[in-house]
């Protein structure tokens with residue numbers, strides 16, 4: 001069959017089997033490449049329609065399509081859905097009885113199935129390799145391919161074997177790797193592993209125009225949930241919390257107030273979990289409260305909101321979970337409830353993990369970038385797109401930063417105090433010490449280190465230490481300060497901060513609970529007058545001379 005015929009056939013299958021009129025952006029290009037036998041990396045946002053990128057070619061190509069997929073529950077759902085559409089598909093995994101497995105293997109050899117789903121562990125099994133050598137493989141699709149990369153947020157060692165396994169394969173099927181969360185590093189890794197060059201990477205970008213992102217700070221989370229759920233009556237939503245205990249508590253609280261809700265976490269047995277999942281997917285309940293164990297590969301199109309009760313550890317994880325809202329393209333909301341405690345908890349978990357130092361360092365960095373998302377003044381969608389390497393300057397116009405009603409206030413002087421403190425202590429300390437100096441803390445350690453002598457000591461004494469720490473977070477999110485190192489990162493000034501110190505740039509932040517208006521007392525005023533004088537005379541003093 002020639003190229004055009006194949007494409008036309010693909011188009012027909014789309015209509016006759018799935019009932020869709022046209023391919024989405026990216027789908028057509030990826031499918032075209034696959035039908036031409038070109039190995040491809042496909043990057044599309046969650047809900048973008050990655051499954052069709054291999055399911056349609058599977059129906060057009062002469063041989064079998066092998067789908068490598070990370071989760072057993074996910075395989076079953078996909079195969080059930082395909083079976084309902086009369087597409088011959090099956091899966092092999094450890095949940096099958098010996099006789100069931102034998103039966104499926106026989107049918108595979110008879111050429112009955114067009115699609116076979118397996119977990120990566122299966123590829124190493126001798127018996128399975130033998131089976132594959134007896135059938136004609138047209139396509140190998142690697143779903144959730146970011147699991148192959150150590151730089152991904154969900155690295156799975158079993159995925160590492162895929163690359164070597166492919167190299168030893170006696171046949172030469174086309175390879176398609178799919179993911180929604182590839183940072184530039186992850187994409188490089190995939191290219192190296194699969195020997196795929198730049199031109200064979202098809203990315204539709206990561207933007208989800210139908211999602212509205214919101215970050216809520218300094219709120220009572222329980223109260224927020226109560227009023228939010230009431231306002232969303234009967235709409236379908238997910239609330240993610242970070243621990244089983246927290247899931248149970250929210251679940252308890254909401255069911256007592258009569259909300260139609262189920263819980264889902266790793267402490268429940270498999271049957272309980274699948275009951276919860278089914279109830280949610282089939283709209284028997286409106287809400288599911290879950291840990292991150294829930295959701296990968298779940299295709300529920302009408303989720304109207306995703307709330308993160310706690311901070312996720314990485315932007316990738318956040319975007320993937322939040323992205324489960326609005327798969328049908330309808331307007332949907334993603335709300336993240338921020339508290340400083342959650343950052344500490346996540347940092348503690350990283351510290352306690354038995355990962356090696358390099359890995360821990362990377363995880364701290366990712367956590368820092370996730371925290372910066374909560375403090376940035378930039379458009380939230382844009383922040384995420386930048387994170388994934390898309391340098392757009394477009395703003396979404398509807399996230400909680402784009403439509404913030406709060407006034408922007410000038411915090412240049414306070415920022416200068418922070419920067420001076422950092423500079424005067426020669427960039428040797430982290431957020432805690434810097435904020436202790438500024439609030440004039442009586443902590444003995446400051447005395448011992450002679451930090452009470454720093455000229456900025458106590459300049460922000462009307463602020464709480466927590467407020468200063470959050471202000472520093474904002475300054476980091478806006479690239480004035482850069483964290484260095486890992487467990488106890490020290491803070492360094494960026495070029496932007498130096499410009500602020502020199503009076504060449506001003507700092508505006510949105511008024512929030514974290515930046516309460518400071519009462520100016522005489523001490524502060526005196527030190528500031530000096531500073532203003534120096535800055536207004538435009539003297540090119542080195543930054544560390546300010547406040548002397």
Ligand code: ADP
Pocket residue numbers: 020021022023024027044045046047048049050051052299301327
């Ligand atoms: P993901 O990229 O997250 O794996 P899925 O493959 O699960 O996304 O698809 C998400 C949703 O989009 C599904 O409900 C699917 O049926 C739908 N979809 C995919 N392609 C199209 C299309 N061309 N037209 C309309 N809907 C589509």
Ligand code: MG
Pocket residue numbers: 050051143297
């Ligand atoms: Mg998918």
Ligand code: ZN
Pocket residue numbers: 378379380381382395396397398399400401402
């Ligand atoms: Zn925005």
